[in-house]
Amino acid sequence: MVSAIFITLLFITGIYCIMASYNLVRVLIGVEILIKAVTLMIIVVGSACGRLALAQSLVITLIVVEVVVITVAVGVVLGIHTHNNSLDVRKVRRLKG
Amino acid sequence: MYALLILVPLASSIILNLLPKGVNKRIAFGLSLALSFLQALFIFFPACPVWKTGARTLESVFRFNFFIDNLTSVMLLCISIVVFVTLLASRKFIESGEKRGSFINVILVALIGMNGAVLTRDIFSLYVFLEITAVSSFILIALDKDILAFEGAFKYIVFSAVASVLMLAAISLLLLLTGSTDFNVIHALFKMQPAHNALVILAVGLFLCGLFIKAGLMPFHGWLPDAYSSAPAHISVLLAGVVTKVAGIYALIRIIVSVLGFTAAVQSVLLLTAALSVILGAIASLTQSDFRRMLAYSSISQVGYIVLGLGSGTALGIAGAIFHIFNHATFKSLLFVNCASVEKQTGIRDMRSLSGLAQRMPVTGVTSVIGSLSCAGIPPLAGFWSKLMIIIALWMEGYRVYAFIAILGSLLTLAYFLYLQRSIFFGKLNPEFKDIKEAGFALTFPAILLTAIIILVGLAAPLLLEKQIFTLNSIWGG
Numbered sequence: 296m297v298s299a300i301f302i303t304l305l306f307i308t309g310i311y312c313i314m315a316s317y318n319l320v321r322v323l324i325g326v327e328i329l330i331k332a333v334t335l336m337i338i339v340v341g342s343a344c345g346r347l348a349l350a351q352s353l354v355i356t357l358i359v360v361e362v363v364v365i366t367v368a369v370g371v372v373l374g375i376h377t378h379n380n381s382l383d384v385r386k387v388r389r390l391k392g
Numbered sequence: 393m394y395a396l397l398i399l400v401p402l403a404s405s406i407i408l409n410l411l412p413k414g415v416n417k418r419i420a421f422g423l424s425l426a427l428s429f430l431q432a433l434f435i436f437f438p439a440c441p442v443w444k445t446g447a448r449t450l451e452s453v454f455r456f457n458f459f460i461d462n463l464t465s466v467m468l469l470c471i472s473i474v475v476f477v478t479l480l481a482s483r484k485f486i487e488s489g490e491k492r493g494s495f496i497n498v499i500l501v502a503l504i505g506m507n508g509a510v511l512t513r514d515i516f517s518l519y520v521f522l523e524i525t526a527v528s529s530f531i532l533i534a535l536d537k538d539i540l541a542f543e544g545a546f547k548y549i550v551f552s553a554v555a556s557v558l559m560l561a562a563i564s565l566l567l568l569l570t571g572s573t574d575f576n577v578i579h580a581l582f583k584m585q586p587a588h589n590a591l592v593i594l595a596v597g598l599f600l601c602g603l604f605i606k607a608g609l610m611p612f613h614g615w616l617p618d619a620y621s622s623a624p625a626h627i628s629v630l631l632a633g634v635v636t637k638v639a640g641i642y643a644l645i646r647i648i649v650s651v652l653g654f655t656a657a658v659q660s661v662l663l664l665t666a667a668l669s670v671i672l673g674a675i676a677s678l679t680q681s682d683f684r685r686m687l688a689y690s691s692i693s694q695v696g697y698i699v700l701g702l703g704s705g706t707a708l709g710i711a712g713a714i715f716h717i718f719n720h721a722t723f724k725s726l727l728f729v730n731c732a733s734v735e736k737q738t739g740i741r742d743m744r745s746l747s748g749l750a751q752r753m754p755v756t757g758v759t760s761v762i763g764s765l766s767c768a769g770i771p772p773l774a775g776f777w778s779k780l781m782i783i784i785a786l787w788m789e790g791y792r793v794y795a796f797i798a799i800l801g802s803l804l805t806l807a808y809f810l811y812l813q814r815s816i817f818f819g820k821l822n823p824e825f826k827d828i829k830e831a832g833f834a835l836t837f838p839a840i841l842l843t844a845i846i847i848l849v850g851l852a853a854p855l856l857l858e859k860q861i862f863t864l865n866s867i868w869g870g
Contacts, residue, residue, distance in 0.1 A: 387546065
């Protein structure tokens with residue numbers, strides 16, 4: 296029960312972080328928090344249904360995938376920074392319509 | 393045997409990187425083109441002894457839980473066609489050998505991801521392969537290091553990451569409920585005891601939300617027009633043709649039909665979202681002036697049709713949906729190739745400042761008319777048959793309002809494509825374009841190839857209906 300509450304809190308924090316921050320890196324940190332919440336959820340589920348070995352292998356795969364996604368994302372943020380000289384989300388508004 | 397579709401691209405991308413640069417430059421393009429061509433051959437002649445002997449030695453080493461059915465073969469065929477076309481079109485856009493090498497590496501990774509996603513029979517592996525596809529398409533969008541491309545890629549990354557998180561949460565809930573991630577195990581358990589508790593509804597809802605974001609259906613479409621219009625022209629062919637179809641639509645059909653099963657609630661959610669996408673996507677594309685954005689919104693509208701077919705919940709509707717995926721892959725890639733030629737030759741993307749290009753670019757003009765008519769569902773082109781099947785399926789199930797929406801959407805499709813044709817290709821030639829020439833072989837050949845597929849499939853559809861097209865629904869009821 297405690298873990299369920301904690302997972303929900305992490306989810307809310309992550310969503311809030313993505314929606315409320317004006318910094319591109321903070322948006323990525325929000326995504327990271329969301330993925331951490333899901334990782335924790337898989338571990339809790341694995342121990343709850345007695346498939347801890349399966350859950351562990353899923354979590355390790357998930358961590359690898361997550362690192363790849365965040366690396367590419369940070370590369371894109373770096374590209375935006377070299378063009379805009381700032382990390383402000385409000386300046387990333389050229390595409391509209 | 394199907395493991396070859398993953399292992400061969402993987403091995404060739406490793407080998408290409410080990411070779412010295414001079415050799416690599418010369419063979420990389422030809423090798424990747426040959427791979428996509430071989431994949432199409434593999435689908436048509438699965439019994440050929442060449443693959444079988446190769447597969448037997450490999451399968452003793454690598455063990456995969458792969459399985460092929462009609463939906464998978466249609467998707468594999470779409471992937472091979474669109475990757476082939478994208479590679480040919482890229483010839484015109486990527487000049488330096490260095491850049492072409494990295495482009496081909498990433499596209500091989502995308503090929504592995506897409507092939508794996510359609511072959512696998514495990515929800516967690518599905519997630520991993522979708523993520524491989526997504527990451528390689530982020531890189532492909534941002535490959536030109538243009539600020540607009542970075543913006544489009546960033547939006548795509550954030551949306552896609554949130555979608556993945558939702559899907560993972562649903563996967564872990566399914567793991568809790570069934571203790572497994574295998575399609576068949578989950579399906580059998582759900583069939584035996586159709587549980588209606590809150591956890592099941594939460595899991596299905598999260599999964600649907602994640603897949604709707606990946607497919608770019610209407611309330612969740614924010615990233616799609618930006619990613620399509622900011623990517624390099626040849627990449628948007630790949631994105632619109634297969635990447636979002638595999639990541640969103642294929643996964644949606646597979647998860648609904650083979651894992652979760654239909655319920656009345658799922659069906660009404662699907663129909664409602666699809667109807668919204670069909671109408672709002674078409675209206676939004678009527679208001680665009682950039683032709684790539686118009687095609688992106690048109691993609692949203694066509695994806696709506698596919699989901700309408702799925703939502704009808706009948707064998708005919710599913711067959712129509714799968715047939716429409718194939719048709720969408722051909723005509724939308726064709727239209728994006730045509731856009732790439734116009735963009736390459738004129739450097740303009742605003743439709744208002746173009747006119748009369750058909751006189752200077754006859755091949756592009758004629759093929760784009762055929763592509764648009766197929767997309768609008770004009771007989772006897774291929775798009776007509778799949779739309780007809782979807783509408784009949786909806787009507788027969790009593791969803792008459794949705795059938796009317798589908799017909800109305802088709803009229804709107806015709807309207808925006810006529811606007812596109814009239815402003816780019818018809819009318820008087822603007823004097824500043826009098827020196828424009830037809831884009832080279834690299835762009836006209838794919839256009840002619842795709843047009844031939846559209847016309848042939850359209851003309852042969854009545855003959856194929858009984859044996860090939862109606863049997864597409866064999867995934868249904870299994």
